[in-house]
Structures are given as C-alpha cells and as structure tokens.
Amino acid sequence: MAGTMPHAIFVETGLDGGATVAAYAAELPGCATFAATDDEATNAMPRRVETFTAWLRQQGQAAPTFVGDNWYEVERAAVTDAGEGQRAAFTLDELPLSDDEFREYLSWLELAREELAAALDAAEGGPTDPLEQISRQDEQFVRELGGAGDEPGAGPIDRLYASRALLTDALVAAGTNHDAVRRVIRIAIADDLRLAEALRGVMG
Numbered sequence: 001m002a003g004t005m006p007h008a009i010f011v012e013t014g015l016d017g018g019a020t021v022a023a024y025a026a027e028l029p030g031c032a033t034f035a036a037t038d039d040e041a042t043n044a045m046p047r048r049v050e051t052f053t054a055w056l057r058q059q060g061q062a063a064p065t066f067v068g069d070n071w072y073e074v075e076r077a078a079v080t081d082a083g084e085g086q087r088a089a090f091t092l093d094e095l096p097l098s099d100d101e102f103r104e105y106l107s108w109l110e111l112a113r114e115e116l117a118a119a120l121d122a123a124e125g126g127p128t129d130p131l132e133q134i135s136r137q138d139e140q141f142v143r144e145l146g147g148a149g150d151e152p153g154a155g156p157i158d159r160l161y162a163s164r165a166l167l168t169d170a171l172v173a174a175g176t177n178h179d180a181v182r183r184v185i186r187i188a189i190a191d192d193l194r195l196a197e198a199l200r201g202v203m204g
Helices: 038-043 045-058 099-122 128-144 156-174 181-200
Strands: 007-014 020-025 032-035 071-078
Touching: 007 038, 020 038, 020 045, 020 181, 032 038, 032 045, 032 181, 038 045, 038 071, 045 071, 045 099, 099 156, 099 181, 128 156, 128 181, 156 181
Parallel strands: 007 071
Antiparallel strands: 007 020, 020 032
16 A cells, blocks of 8 residues: 555545544545644645554554655545534545455554543543544444444443444444445544544644
8 A cells, every 4th residue: 555646635524513624644544634724634644644654653553655745635525414423425435445454444443442542541531522422423333334232331431442342343244345334444543543632732
C-alpha cells in the first residue's frame, strides 16, 4: 500500500452539529483530521499521516511509506442526521477488504481502543458524554452489521469496553464482503483516536 503522488482525501461535513469537518486519508483507514473548516482539515492531512504511521510503527504494526504530501479532496459527503451511526459513507467504503487488510485493520481497531483506554487512565477518567456517544455509535454499528448484542455495561467505562467487544464480534461475523465493514472500521478508529487526543489535550 505504499503511496504514490497524489493521495486521496474524503471529506465529511456536518459533524458536531455542523461545527466540524473531518478529512479521511483514503489509504489509511482511521487516519483522520477534524477541524472547523474544509481547508484546515485537508491541510492538516500530511502531518496527520506522519503521526498516524509513526503511531502504527510504535505499536509494532507495518505502516506504508508515502511519497510526497499532495493530499487532495476527491469526494465529500455529509452526516445524514444527528444520530449515532449516521456518519457519511464514501465510494471507497463499498470496496470489499482482502483477508490480510481485514486482519490488519482489526488490529488497528483494537489498538485505537487501547489508546483511548490509556488516555482515560492518564486523565483519571473523562467526561461521560463523549464516552457514551462512542459506545452508542459502536452499538449502532453492531446493528448495521446485522449483529445483536448483550446488554451494555452499566457505567460509561464498562460500556465502552463492552460495546467495542460486541462491535469486533459483529465485524468478524460480517466478514470482508459486508458493505459496511470498511466504513465502520474507518470511523471507529478515527473517533477513538480523536477522543484520546482530546483527553490528552492534543488535537490534530
């Protein structure tokens, strides 16, 4: 997956009640920037790719090397409504994953939740609303993948872990050809890392 110039960005509008634009690196599921404007989000991508791939390597993961920093928007879509699970979808999300990609991205998904857990520990907890929003989104994704689940954990931290376990099980059951799998993985990784960085006071 080594990148060649140029590199594609997908832009999602309407987040946070319309206050935030997200930009996603097409070649790195979960690598995203969040900003107030389109330009801020897309202009931040080269640096974000550097930090994301460095994070993967620090976790013992193979990460592609990208040639050049010409990242540009190829597609945009809006959040469909204010509810969890109603995030934008892009044409790339419709492509099935190879078995190797699926295993790799599931590892990234697990690492992203571990990153969030570590940030919560360092902050000695965190605001419950963002945690519950991520948990609800995971649970919505489980339903989108055709899964059902046990009752979520009672507290926000327990629910955070329980909902991700349910989501991982649902992804494995859905398999590489389900049309929601790539989108779900992309959003779940990006949102976990976004909240982890917010807890640490580092946004990018």
